[in-house]
Amino acid sequence: MEEDDYESLPPNASSLDHMLAGAAAGVMEHCIIYPVDVVKTRMQCLKPDPNARYNGIIDAFVKIVRNEGAFRPVRGMGVVAFGAGPAHALYFSCYEFIKNNFSGSQKAGENSKINFIAGCFATLLHDAVMVPSDTIKQRLQMYNSPYKGIIDCVVRTTQREGFRAFYRSYFTQLSMNIPFQTTHLVTYDFLQTHINKKREYNPLSHCISGAIAGAIAAAVTTPLDVCKTLINTQECCNPDELCKGVKSTFSNKINFAPLNANFVRNTSNMSTPGITASGLRDAVYIIYKHEGLRGFFKGIAPRTLFQIPGTAVSWSVYEYFKHSLNKNKYE
Numbered sequence: 001m002e003e004d005d006y007e008s009l010p011p012n013a014s015s016l017d018h019m020l021a022g023a024a025a026g027v028m029e030h031c032i033i034y035p036v037d038v039v040k041t042r043m044q045c046l047k048p049d050p051n052a053r054y055n056g057i058i059d060a061f062v063k064i065v066r067n068e069g070a071f072r073p074v075r076g077m078g079v080v081a082f083g084a085g086p087a088h089a090l091y092f093s094c095y096e097f098i099k100n101n102f103s104g105s106q107k108a109g110e111n112s113k114i115n116f117i118a119g120c121f122a123t124l125l126h127d128a129v130m131v132p133s134d135t136i137k138q139r140l141q142m143y144n145s146p147y148k149g150i151i152d153c154v155v156r157t158t159q160r161e162g163f164r165a166f167y168r169s170y171f172t173q174l175s176m177n178i179p180f181q182t183t184h185l186v187t188y189d190f191l192q193t194h195i196n197k198k199r200e201y202n203p204l205s206h207c208i209s210g211a212i213a214g215a216i217a218a219a220v221t222t223p224l225d226v227c228k229t230l231i232n233t234q235e236c237c238n239p240d241e242l243c244k245g246v247k248s249t250f251s252n253k254i255n256f257a258p259l260n261a262n263f264v265r266n267t268s269n270m271s272t273p274g275i276t277a278s279g280l281r282d283a284v285y286i287i288y289k290h291e292g293l294r295g296f297f298k299g300i301a302p303r304t305l306f307q308i309p310g311t312a313v314s315w316s317v318y319e320y321f322k323h324s325l326n327k328n329k330y331e
Contacts (some may be wrong), residue, residue: 018093021321025287026088029314030080031099033306035073038064040302041141046290052143057302066144076140079150083133091126092318095119115189119182126181127173132166134173138232167233173281176224180217187213188315203325207312214311218304225303227283251255 016166030037039060042052054060064072098118103111136153147153157165191209195201218225275306277283287295 008143017325018096019089021325022092023085023089024321025092025314025318026084027081028317029088029310030084031077032313034077034080035061036138037137038073038075038141040299040306041138041229041233042143043302044226044299045142045233046230046287046295046298049143057305060302062091075145076137076150079133079140082139083130085308087126087129087133088314090129091122094125095122098122100298112186112190115186116182119185120178123174123177123181127170127177131170131173134228135166135169135232138229142233168278169228172224172228172231172283175280176221176228179224180221182318183220183309184213187216201319203316203320204320206315210315211308211312213315214307215304215312218307219300222300222303224280226287226296226298227280229299230283230286231277231279 036057039054039057040063042048042060043054045052052063054063061073095118098121099111099114102117103114106114135157136150137155139157140147140150147156188209191212192199192205195209196205277286291298
């Protein structure tokens with residue numbers, strides 16, 4: 001196979017080919033390491049339930065399994081698989097299309113500016129599908145979650161907060177994922193240029209490049225991920241604790257009066273609506289007032305640990321599909 005042939009899917013490859021490769025990569029990435037994502041969400045809580053306070057990743061796993069059952073770390077995986085498939089299908093197909101058609105005289109994947117732009121557009125499509133799934137997922141991941149399952153979460157959230165609740169964190173997610181994905185993609189292609197100079201199918205190089213790129217991107221965007229978790233869950237990861245210390249909406253400025261040191265406990269199982277973190281500005285204020293700067297890095301260890309194998313698996317699976325499709329072209 002010619003050196004240039006591998007970098008792209010076959011010229012006659014349809015959009016469906018790109019989407020299938022991306023969908024397979026996305027589902028594998030999110031599902032294989034899903035239990036670590038549960039730990040990350042729990043550890044990012046500002047005011048966790050006393051029974052959900054953890055000293056580290058191992059301690060969290062042990063307590064979750066011991067107190068909530070062996071299957072608790074995988075609760076909500078279904079909605080992730082359902083969302084990750086189409087989200088990554090759009091993501092990879094958009095990224096490949098822009099990278100392969102607008103790199104100019106440079107070889108596809110070696111133009112950092114085009115890779116950056118491709119990552120931005122790909123993220124817009126990805127998040128439009130993935131944000132609602134993330135909202136449902138994180139509400140199911142909470143300790144003592146009041147929802148019986150995916151459908152119950154969708155119905156009760158819609159009734160109580162409206163459909164817009166599923167997209168409340170969209171702009172925060174974009175503000176996180178655009179720098180995450182562009183850092184991720186540029187780093188991956190940069191590493192491939194240096195450790196896989198021939199741009200051929202090399203599983204080890206794809207795995208290493210994906211792992212390093214994911215780790216760097218995850219670490220630098222952790223503060224925004226903490227904000228996203230607060231916006232998605234609203235109850236600060238405890239269904240009996242509502243963020244009532246801040247009065248704000250998208251249209252109103254934050255009330256910068258001193259924030260109550262303790263969240264108001266609502267014993268009516270969330271039947272009384274609390275004041276929510278309506279956007280990124282609200283979330284930043286709440287986190288800073290309660291935790292200081294260190295609060296923006298809560299869960300950085302499990303987030304990074306999640307991304308290292310997650311992105312390694314994602315790129316390995318995606319590159320394998322590219323290799324297989326190209327191989328079939330020559331048979």
